[in-house]
Structures are given as structure tokens and as C-alpha cells.
Amino acid sequence: MNFDKELDARGLNCPLPILRAKKSLAELQSGQVLRIIATDPGSVKDFAAFAKQTGNELLASAEKDKEFEFFMKRK
Amino acid sequence: MGAIPEIANIDELVNRRLEELLPQKIEEALRQREESKTPSMAIIATRGTLDWAYPPFILGSTAAALGWDVSIFFTFYGLNLLKKDVSDLKVSPLGNPGMPMKMPFGPDWFKGINWNIPNIIQAGVPGFENVATMLMQQTIKNNGVATIEELRGLALEADVKFIACQMTVDLFGFSHDDFIGGLDFAGAATFLPVAQKADVSLFM
Numbered sequence: 611m612n613f614d615k616e617l618d619a620r621g622l623n624c625p626l627p628i629l630r631a632k633k634s635l636a637e638l639q640s641g642q643v644l645r646i647i648a649t650d651p652g653s654v655k656d657f658a659a660f661a662k663q664t665g666n667e668l669l670a671s672a673e674k675d676k677e678f679e680f681f682m683k684r685k
Numbered sequence: 686m687g688a689i690p691e692i693a694n695i696d697e698l699v700n701r702r703l704e705e706l707l708p709q710k711i712e713e714a715l716r717q718r719e720e721s722k723t724p725s726m727a728i729i730a731t732r733g734t735l736d737w738a739y740p741p742f743i744l745g746s747t748a749a750a751l752g753w754d755v756s757i758f759f760t761f762y763g764l765n766l767l768k769k770d771v772s773d774l775k776v777s778p779l780g781n782p783g784m785p786m787k788m789p790f791g792p793d794w795f796k797g798i799n800w801n802i803p804n805i806i807q808a809g810v811p812g813f814e815n816v817a818t819m820l821m822q823q824t825i826k827n828n829g830v831a832t833i834e835e836l837r838g839l840a841l842e843a844d845v846k847f848i849a850c851q852m853t854v855d856l857f858g859f860s861h862d863d864f865i866g867g868l869d870f871a872g873a874a875t876f877l878p879v880a881q882k883a884d885v886s887l888f889m
Contacts, residue, residue, distance in 0.1 A: 621829040622829045622831075623828055623829040623830045623831075624743070624830075625743050625746060625747040625750070625831075626829070626831050628747060628750050629746055629747070629750050629839050629843075631750075632750040632843075649829075650829075660750070660751065663751045663752065664751060664752055
């Protein structure tokens, strides 16, 4: 999937991946896509909830080799 | 007199129609208000130890990231969390049977041991609290958990409002210079109206 910016949140624990993602999204234009890679297993539910609450769309969420990948489109 | 029954008739029809329409309209108006409203949270932080420093800053900064308005009222020992230097916050396992005492280094089997140290030893060995605090700080680092200073900075950056209890400042003999900038020094009368309007109100 295409993306405009990438956030490496590997090794970070709650709530840092969300806080960093919020900051990165703020640097994007509406409609642009942020790719996030995280290792915190709690981030799967947290990013879904974050998307629902803030209106930024979670385009995809996947797990591979104990890493979690998210694509989020800025509102 | 034919007019009176007619008016009664109209009234009845209007009433019946209103009863059909109103619940739907009210529900829609409420839903619209709910959607357009910015959620808000008010926290009272009363503890001044390393472990208890986390909940107000984690919840506060996360709520701000979700777009909420957040105010935290720091009172009594909670004021310690607003000092310029928070590197001296401590944690005590003494009398806290819920706190695991595990070593943040060594092979996995060693890290897995929960050291059950009797209270009398914890209380009697000088510097025990300092050692426990160092171990906790190392565990925090190993797990990629943010430092208090970092979380506090992120909360401030996200416009979380910090209110410091002026009464406690006087009571404990602190001065405004002991604290970071960007604080409101005020009292209960300032915080309560904020809490009254908050959707989420927490005491920590």
C-alpha cells in the first residue's frame, strides 16, 4: 500500500505509539496516509479505537513476525 | 356548538402526531449533540511516587491525543509530579504486596523469579527503597515505557491543563520556582466547575 509518511514505533509501549502517531498525522495533509510499525501487542486494539474516536481512517492492520503494521489515513 | 369538538379533535390529532415524531426527533438531536461535542476529562492526582506518577500522565496525554479536553488537578503528594526535576521520584515495595520484585537483568530464569522479601528486611535495610527504585527504572527502560518527564512533556504539548493546588504549595513550604512553567496555581473552587462539566472524572 502507498503511504506518505512512516512512523517506526517499534520497542515503544503504551501510550507512546498512539501519541507519536497523533503527532505524525498532524504533519500530514487530509487524505494522506501514515504507515506505522509497532511491537506493542496492545496497539492493535488501541489503533482501532484511536481511529474510531478521531475519525482518521484505519485502512489496514496486519501482524507479521511479532510486528504490527497499520495504515492510517488522515481525516 | 360544533367548534369545541373540532378543536378537541385537532388537539388530539396533533398530540398523536407529536408522540409519533418527538422520540425520533429528540434522539436525532441528542445524537448530533453527542457527535459534535468535545469529550472532556478531569483528573485529581494525589500521589507522589514513581508508580503513581504514570496513570494521570498516561491517561491525560492519551485523552488529549483522542481530541479530548483534559485538566489535571495536582494536590498533596501529587504536586511532586510537577517539580522541575522528577528524576528523584521513588517507588516503595514496603507494605505493597502487589508489587512484583523482579530483576531487570540476567538470564530469563533469573528475571522470572519474584523475590519475596519480608517487610521487616525492606524496612530495616538502609537504601532498600533506592535499590527498588533503580530496578523499577531499569524495568521501565527495558519495556519501552516512557519516562515521566517525557509523558508530562507530551501532555503539556497536547494542551493538557495542569492545575497545581496552591494550598498544598503553602502547606508543604514549596515555592512556585520549584515547579515547571505553564501551571495554573489555584484551588478547589477552580477545579470543581471543570470537573462538573467533564464526561470522565477520575481520582488518583
